[in-house]
Amino acid sequence: MEDKTDTILSIRGLNVTFATHDGEVRAVKNVDFDVRPGETVAIVGESGSGKSQSMMALMGLLASNGRATGSARYRDQELIGMSERRLNKVRGEKITMIFQEPMTSLDPLYKIGRQISEPLIHHGRLLSSAQARPRVLELLRLVGIPDAERRIDSYPHELSGGQRQRVMIAMALANNPDILIADEPTTALDVTVQAQILALLAELQSRLGMAIVFITHDLGIVRRFADRVYVMRSGEVVEEGVTEALFSAPKHAYTKMLLEAEPTGRKAPPPANAPILLEGRNVEVTFTIGGGFLAGEPLMLRAVNRISIALKKGQTIGIVGESGSGKSTLGRALLRLLPSDGAIRFGGRDISKMGRDEMRPLRREMQLVFQDPFGSLSPRMTIGQVITEGLLVHEPSLSGRDRDKRAVEALREVGLDPNMRNRYAHEFSGGQRQRIAIARAIILKPKIVVLDEPTSALDRSVQKQIVDLLRDLQKAHDLSYLFISHDLAVVRAMSDYIIVMKQGQIVEEGPTAEIFDDPREEYTQTLMAAAIDVTKFRMTASS
Amino acid sequence: MTDHSTIATHEVLAGASPTIAGRSLWQDAWRRLRKNKAAVASAAVLLFLALAGIFGPLVAPHPYDRIYPQYVRTPASLEAYPKTDRIIPAFESVVSRARVETGPVEVEGSTVRMPISSGEQLDPRIVRYVDRSDLFENARIEELSADGRSGVMVADVHRLRFLFGTDSNGRDLLARILIGIRVSLAIGVLASAMALLFGVSYGAIAGYLGGRVDGVMMRIVDILYSLPFIFFVILLVVFFGRNFILIFIAIGATEWLDMARIVRGQALMLKRQEFVQAAEALGVDNSGILRRHIIPNTLGPVVVFVTLLVPKAILLESLLSFLGLGVQEPLTSLGLLISDGAANIQGATWLLIYPAIALTVLLFALNFLGDGLRDALDPKDR
Numbered sequence: 001m002e003d004k005t006d007t008i009l010s011i012r013g014l015n016v017t018f019a020t021h022d023g024e025v026r027a028v029k030n031v032d033f034d035v036r037p038g039e040t041v042a043i044v045g046e047s048g049s050g051k052s053q054s055m056m057a058l059m060g061l062l063a064s065n066g067r068a069t070g071s072a073r074y075r076d077q078e079l080i081g082m083s084e085r086r087l088n089k090v091r092g093e094k095i096t097m098i099f100q101e102p103m104t105s106l107d108p109l110y111k112i113g114r115q116i117s118e119p120l121i122h123h124g125r126l127l128s129s130a131q132a133r134p135r136v137l138e139l140l141r142l143v144g145i146p147d148a149e150r151r152i153d154s155y156p157h158e159l160s161g162g163q164r165q166r167v168m169i170a171m172a173l174a175n176n177p178d179i180l181i182a183d184e185p186t187t188a189l190d191v192t193v194q195a196q197i198l199a200l201l202a203e204l205q206s207r208l209g210m211a212i213v214f215i216t217h218d219l220g221i222v223r224r225f226a227d228r229v230y231v232m233r234s235g236e237v238v239e240e241g242v243t244e245a246l247f248s249a250p251k252h253a254y255t256k257m258l259l260e261a262e263p264t265g266r267k268a269p270p271p272a273n274a275p276i277l278l279e280g281r282n283v284e285v286t287f288t289i290g291g292g293f294l295a296g297e298p299l300m301l302r303a304v305n306r307i308s309i310a311l312k313k314g315q316t317i318g319i320v321g322e323s324g325s326g327k328s329t330l331g332r333a334l335l336r337l338l339p340s341d342g343a344i345r346f347g348g349r350d351i352s353k354m355g356r357d358e359m360r361p362l363r364r365e366m367q368l369v370f371q372d373p374f375g376s377l378s379p380r381m382t383i384g385q386v387i388t389e390g391l392l393v394h395e396p397s398l399s400g401r402d403r404d405k406r407a408v409e410a411l412r413e414v415g416l417d418p419n420m421r422n423r424y425a426h427e428f429s430g431g432q433r434q435r436i437a438i439a440r441a442i443i444l445k446p447k448i449v450v451l452d453e454p455t456s457a458l459d460r461s462v463q464k465q466i467v468d469l470l471r472d473l474q475k476a477h478d479l480s481y482l483f484i485s486h487d488l489a490v491v492r493a494m495s496d497y498i499i500v501m502k503q504g505q506i507v508e509e510g511p512t513a514e515i516f517d518d519p520r521e522e523y524t525q526t527l528m529a530a531a532i533d534v535t536k537f538r539m540t541a542s543s
Numbered sequence: 544m545t546d547h548s549t550i551a552t553h554e555v556l557a558g559a560s561p562t563i564a565g566r567s568l569w570q571d572a573w574r575r576l577r578k579n580k581a582a583v584a585s586a587a588v589l590l591f592l593a594l595a596g597i598f599g600p601l602v603a604p605h606p607y608d609r610i611y612p613q614y615v616r617t618p619a620s621l622e623a624y625p626k627t628d629r630i631i632p633a634f635e636s637v638v639s640r641a642r643v644e645t646g647p648v649e650v651e652g653s654t655v656r657m658p659i660s661s662g663e664q665l666d667p668r669i670v671r672y673v674d675r676s677d678l679f680e681n682a683r684i685e686e687l688s689a690d691g692r693s694g695v696m697v698a699d700v701h702r703l704r705f706l707f708g709t710d711s712n713g714r715d716l717l718a719r720i721l722i723g724i725r726v727s728l729a730i731g732v733l734a735s736a737m738a739l740l741f742g743v744s745y746g747a748i749a750g751y752l753g754g755r756v757d758g759v760m761m762r763i764v765d766i767l768y769s770l771p772f773i774f775f776v777i778l779l780v781v782f783f784g785r786n787f788i789l790i791f792i793a794i795g796a797t798e799w800l801d802m803a804r805i806v807r808g809q810a811l812m813l814k815r816q817e818f819v820q821a822a823e824a825l826g827v828d829n830s831g832i833l834r835r836h837i838i839p840n841t842l843g844p845v846v847v848f849v850t851l852l853v854p855k856a857i858l859l860e861s862l863l864s865f866l867g868l869g870v871q872e873p874l875t876s877l878g879l880l881i882s883d884g885a886a887n888i889q890g891a892t893w894l895l896i897y898p899a900i901a902l903t904v905l906l907f908a909l910n911f912l913g914d915g916l917r918d919a920l921d922p923k924d925r
């Protein structure tokens with residue numbers, strides 16, 4: 001179906017292998033891609049599908065143990081196996097790339113103006129740094145950085161995440177590239193910022209006419225954004241096609257599964273007479289920054305500002321907000337893991353003044369599951385040891401054999417093979433690790449679990465499984481959840497009551513249906529609009 | 544980007560190997576270490592040196608403190624001593640002490656014969672003059688004439704080998720190097736073990752508890768840091784006298800400071816990790832968190848640091864011994880031997896060369912092993 005003269009990037013039979021201690025691992029297997037001028041191609045897949053590695057290969061950016069074979073032709077140049085020097089003439093000038101993590105892809109030691117001028121000085125017209133400055137200003141305005149004259153002399157840490165991503169885009173656009181490869185450019189950003197960046201990319205494309213290769217796991221973005229889609233799974237392209245056709249009639253089972261991976265279902269509220277388990281009244285958390293001996297006045301930062309909350313038995317309260325809104329801090333303060341002001345009552349007792357030793361017996365009833373399944377499991381312990389650690393504290397009389405039995409039960413309950421309990425955390429995938437973290441919480445038979453973004457680091461299809469698991473466990477054990485998330489689709493499926501937070505304060509709260517269908521506050525409305533803007537296609541596709 | 548690829552390969556691996564037995568990070572590190580030829584060779588050399596230090600002095604032909612007055616500063620040689628050209632004058636000189644008339648000396652294999660005669664009866668006790676020498680043993684008078692005034696003095700030549708030569712007191716250098724390796728390794732290992740035990744627990748407690756406790760504990764470390772090492776050792780020696788145990792206390796007492804700082808830094812980083820927060824949320828007490836979470840996770844860098852600490856301790860001991868503050872004669876260490884050799888470099892180079900080679904090989908092996916361990920434990924750092 002492709003016309004040879006029409007494609008600017010043509011990849012044929014691309015293989016990427018990594019030499020590891022366990023032999024060769026094939027990350028990309030014999031894939032073909034085509035990119036035509038000015039079009040947007042999306043490569044969709046879950047983590048480990050090889051979608052990033054295939055693009056890294058043609059940019060010559062593979063890790064040192066990686067090797068690419070096959071063919072990748074840009075116009076009439078073969079990129080695979082090209083010498084570093086000739087490749088540098090293509091990458092950074094004709095093909096450019098933006099990355100997922102705007103926090104780490106800018107060098108913290110250089111002003112952003114200098115970083116943007118780098119490609120101008122080394123590529124294309126080879127400008128001097130003084131000549132480059134007007135062009136840098138123009139680029140900053142193009143990507144919508146306000147007050148460009150002042151911002152050009154800022155360091156990366158002075159910019160927000162969204163602004164840094166704009167700076168990255170400005171760098172990538174500096175030499176008017178033919179192809180822009182965007183590797184999950186919005187994944188690390190808040191929903192409202194995400195929507196802005198996507199709008200910016202779409203606008204820039206219509207003005208500058210470059211082709212965009214969009215690597216993402218988010219089908220909502222693909223649907224809104226891409227002309228054609230490649231779906232990748234474990235290193236292979238399983239399906240490709242024009243976006244509309246692929247979404248309306250997916251052929252491959254995997255594509256269908258991806259399209260249906262939206263968490264569904266709603267949570268019914270608990271009975272009205274359910275007892276209140278955990279209650280916080282006017283909770284405040286203040287962080288002190290700096291200060292101390294000879295350091296002058298400390299800076300006080302109020303992360304949680306007079307928040308009241310009541311969690312009933314069997315209830316799930318969703319706490320929604322963008323990063324920095326204080327939602328995680330609130331969750332930890334309610335568990336008394338952070339010092340706070342205000343009253344916190346658990347099961348009728350005031351726990352806000354209790355010391356660490358007094359709190360210890362209560363800890364088994366209030367558990368916490370973290371966002372990052374890679375960081376929350378100790379790398380030096382087997383998962384059997386990880387999940388039974390709480391038993392050592394709370395049921396010290398249990399024998400080793402009894403603990404092992406409990407571990408087997410808990411693993412079975414979260415849907416993992418108990419025979420794997422002697423393995424180490426690094427041998428599991430993200431979703432499996434999150435199941436282990438959940439097993440660690442429920443083995444103590446708690447009453448309350450605070451779930452701090454438990455699904456954010458996971459692929460969509462895995463997210464759905466974790467959401468189902470959490471709901472099953474809630475039913476089986478009559479648990480109460482405090483569900484902290486920025487992902488509105490997941491929150492909607494999980495919770496029966498929602499609190500929207502911004503800058504440490506509650507903006508709006510109410511039953512889930514009310515908040516979603518009829519948000520009153522302006523902030524909630526923008527939040528919903530941004531999220532639904534990205535997800536609405538997914539909704540229609542899955543229904 | 545590298546992060547991406549490691550995650551990607553991990554996911555692939557997790558699917559590819561459905562074994563039930565887990566593979567810990569230590570086992571992974573061990574596999575990587577075994578691939579590093581320099582590190583494996585160094586480990587073998589170290590093992591050999593350690594065994595030589597432990598068992599060498601037991602099987603060496605000479606005790607390390609035996610003085611052979613006849614063999615002062617003998618050069619290293621594969622041949623046995625005494626050499627033939629030295630036997631005759633030596634035998635003549637010892638027999639002449641017996642004040643008897645001597646005839647020509649004959650050497651047959653390992654026996655020496657010399658006819659002797661005297662104006663009066665030969666006293667059988669004169670064989671003691673011969674036996675007293677290190678060169679000869681089992682002296683006897685044979686073919687005694689009827690009147691007892693003449694006979695043949697026969698003695699076996701006592702052949703000795705000094706592969707590395709002897710020192711200026713006539714002690715076998717090989718035996719002394721073996722004992723030197725034993726002493727140096729013992730000091731290196733014991734001082735490092737002390738630094739390890741004390742430094743790791745101190746640093747982990749300071750780092751994990753943080754705040755004011757951390758401040759006070761680390762200021763104590765700073766104060767100890769500011770004490771000059773040599774001055775500290777001299778003080779110790781003045782108070783407690785020279786003592787083998789004192790040396791490793793002195794070295795351990797200064798080396799744990801570095802260890803405490805390294806571990807504290809690690810602990811500060813680790814305590815913000817979610818698995819530590821998870822343990823806190825489970826209600827695990829401080830000692831449990833330190834024992835199960837903080838300390839095991841600091842061990843990677845600690846193991847690497849220890850392999851670099853051992854040579855450092857050995858060098859410090861050498862320095863102390865060189866200055867005369869270390870182990871005491873007749874016990875010795877590589878540092879003392881080198882200092883001795885340096886004093887005799889004009890006439891007896893072997894006294895410097897062999898101990899210096901032994902120390903260099905030891906330090907090289909330890910450093911290579913340390914490098915190998917660092918690569919194995921933290922592959923991202925390569």
